[in-house]
Amino acid sequence: MTSTKFDISSRVGGLELRSPVIIASGVWPYERELWSPLRLEGVGAVCTKAVSLNLRAGNRGTRVWETPCGMLNSIGLQNGGVHEFLREGMPVARSSGLPFLVNLVMEAEKDVRETIAALKDAPFEIPALELNISCPNVDGDGMDWGVSPKSAARAVAIVRREWKGPLWVKLTPQAPDLPAVARAAEAEGADALVCANTWLGMAMDIKKKRPAFRRVVAGLSGPAVFPLALRAVWQVCGAVSIPVVGCGGVAGWEDAAAMILAGASAVESGSALFADFNLPRKIASGLAAYGAEQGAASIKDLVGLGRDGRA
Amino acid sequence: MTSTKFDISSRVGGLELRSPVIIASGVWPYERELWSPLRLEGVGAVCTKAVSLNLRAGNRGTRVWETPCGMLNSIGLQNGGVHEFLREGMPVARSSGLPFLVNLVMEAEKDVRETIAALKDAPFEIPALELNISCPNVDGDGMDWGVSPKSAARAVAIVRREWKGPLWVKLTPQAPDLPAVARAAEAEGADALVCANTWLGMAMDIKKKRPAFRRVVAGLSGPAVFPLALRAVWQVCGAVSIPVVGCGGVAGWEDAAAMILAGASAVESGSALFADFNLPRKIASGLAAYGAEQGAASIKDLVGLGRDGRA
Amino acid sequence: MAPKDFRAELVENRKLDDGTFLMSLRCPEIARAAEPGQFVLLRPGAGNDPFLGRPLAVAAVDGDVFTVLLRVTGRGTEMLASRREGDFITVRGPSGRGFWSSREGEPLPGKIILAGGSVGAAPLIFAAGRLGSAVTAAAFGFAGRGWEGTAKLAEELVSGAGLFSDDGAFGRKGTVLAGLPDELPHDTEIWACGPVGMLRALAAKYPGSGSRVRVSLEARMACGAGGCLGCVIPLVTGNARVCADGPVFKAGEVKWDDLDQI
């Protein structure tokens, strides 16, 4: 193992990351044992499950469905609301000592301002917000914000006004012009972009002869989408100068390396943890070995190296 | 096996299909042995590799790349031109006795008209055209035509004027408003829509530290894209009244059944044949058993059954 | 312990019936920690297809080895069934709150009746071993023909258990409900696991005793660890995660009308 030669830590969008591997929103439980150093080996930061102003029950009926090398989900932003988060989730999230990002549901302006106010009032500082304008599993509050540059700009502007700390914006691949949305978010003051949330898919329950999900469509994630997410990362990195965090199907150090070579400063991984809790450790050590082999000194030397002048 | 009770034949977009399983364009070689009845068991029709006016060398460098449950390709419409097709490909395609569709590259108007003229002059009748306005691996002639309703309409209109036989139009999922493109193609006289071609992805060669493909992006296909393709089929079936042929990741009879329940009249399968030459036979017999189990008499009874009033 | 991932050696794969297998895996951590009602997630293959682990109840533990009772119902379970002794399988577990830990301090009742449907027998066989004479009755129901081996195993491992079969191929003809008392005495609980239809019927049979009928439920799962909220079912008090708040619930707290068939 040559990992000691290569520095995998870096500063991304206002956060100090000891590793470029971030746990994506919506997969990690608020359970203290799972936030212990041993369980979070190789992890640089953790995104919380979506947080909204009030309790949201989420969607009814089937919520997850296996697909080839991936899965569909239709959770629908279930969470206990920001006050429950502060009371119950936050202490657990803090216990790890790692930076965490509060995945903020972009609700109506008034609500989102109230949520942010509550977060600012928290007894301990929230390290960063990840603004979710990209959930495909709800009507209105989700990716409707993220599909057009104009509405995305508005969402980011609203939040930026209230929140002075690190602000990451999580994009949706359903945006017909993703680079334009990325530029809009950058222009309104995002500190980093997460590229991207899930891809709109669906499943049919052939036994019941009806769509598996009540909302028919659902979000596709997991290794299956990696080639699509990498393409999106490539495009967005060519469009903005703020850091981009790759997300979608990352399931091994090779995927992380590919996204970093394409221009990502770090990666988020979600679904692949369903297959392997130890993935972050494996990605971190694989990246360290790879970086050393390439003769690089740190992650920063690899960021965008695969672009080689290409836009 | 209850297959005898259930009729899997149907008429779709001007073609009599003994089975709803069609071999998608770009995967089946012009090799006589592979067009024998034994080798095409369960197949209803075959789409040829893309045909253009003149020889096209296709793309240089790496052309295929494995991905999780799928693959990327950047073939770039390599073919010997319409005259070579008529001389060499067509006799092989005819030898099977099955209907085949000539996958027609949408080139500049003049060229496409000349190609169609040559096809009309063929010594034997061409059963149908599949108009390809959806290839992501070339500049100009490919999906540029298929991304907007306006240009798609123009392409279909040009071809429709020249070609009176069955005309299927193969859509691209890169269209930001796929239902609108579908409606445009229907309005200009398409007899059926194929939904859809490959999804824009990319791969990074982390050993060489550069994109795997010279054009950077490439088309994703195979089981990985099935949930996305199914969603597209659902949307398009809700938008048009001409038959829709599902395509993307079909790799088993369950997938075919799902697309048919979503509204597709037949399916195309391409990449999954790379994993299993015998797939069409398996899909056909699986569908027959499934249909019988549901108490249906024929494929037509299943088409759209999963929509159940939903639009 | 929160669930962890392990590579476990398949030490025995015994075919009980066509499509039903008793599979034993060596994994000291899980074998030592698992309690009846808890489950594991087994990954069917080596690659990422199938992608998700298959939840299976722990049916027994013996030293370093734990056992599951697997029924082939689809592609993943078929792949699992075809794994050979000596193969290594990725396992996540132990998951969920079992018949003991789900009680949150409530004392064990004096008498327990076990009611299993199909492979739902698994956690009850495990429980019977720990409960000894507290089990006053046990009933296991199966479809019938083609389930003989599994039924025999249940009968062997749970002494005095009554067998039921839908088609009358063995035991008494009828469902497991026929083996249960009409009224549930106050010092008695029923612990049950099986198809949702059976559990629903069970809950309906004892409308007033919902807190003394404990059922182990199923839901599609992704994480199996409480994180993804994919396995949520409706309780009268709101959402509950089958993988972390269950799989064992009181029949009386489940909103049966809103519970979908898997």
Place this chain on the structure above:
Amino acid sequence: MAPKDFRAELVENRKLDDGTFLMSLRCPEIARAAEPGQFVLLRPGAGNDPFLGRPLAVAAVDGDVFTVLLRVTGRGTEMLASRREGDFITVRGPSGRGFWSSREGEPLPGKIILAGGSVGAAPLIFAAGRLGSAVTAAAFGFAGRGWEGTAKLAEELVSGAGLFSDDGAFGRKGTVLAGLPDELPHDTEIWACGPVGMLRALAAKYPGSGSRVRVSLEARMACGAGGCLGCVIPLVTGNARVCADGPVFKAGEVKWDDLDQI
């Protein structure tokens, strides 16, 4: 015969070296039809991940059984290497035009020199068995340490073969090119298989004899049957499919400058 898909039983999986395996599969159709230089595609697992078959040259046939020489270079080959005797593997084949069928009627030369690099030895070992005394020399090159078992096998199966190793661990130190004559006599052909760098160097060594140097090339493949045009390489006459027009080509017809490293 155009390639077909079969389920073949792995009857032997012999580790030759760390990462190199000699795997024998029972498949009468392929064993009977395959000729040296042809290859098969093996699917690594049971699911769709990995998705594509791995092309591997046939290294020997014996009755109903054919053998491949597998080098672990990535995930798919690693999965294949870990398959156990008695497992079934999906195989497509036989694919491509081998050293005989690629000649399109050209007569066999009187003398043939075999030159193999690394696991490129496989098709040449097969060819040697069919050529008998027509083989006037054979040279096999390897990295060196860690390849002893594979080298020994090649030496045993091709009598009189010279061994070369980059690091001098065994045989002569140096590349396989050192074992080849400076000039290629007119009645002699070289049949070669190995890394593209070696084949390129070989082509450069005999610039005037490009039609008597036959090389077996590699490319990424999807269908392995000539349909997808994914494995195309540049010849001076235009595109050629490695899987259907090759993998054996004349060195003189390959546009080496335009040929990418895999």
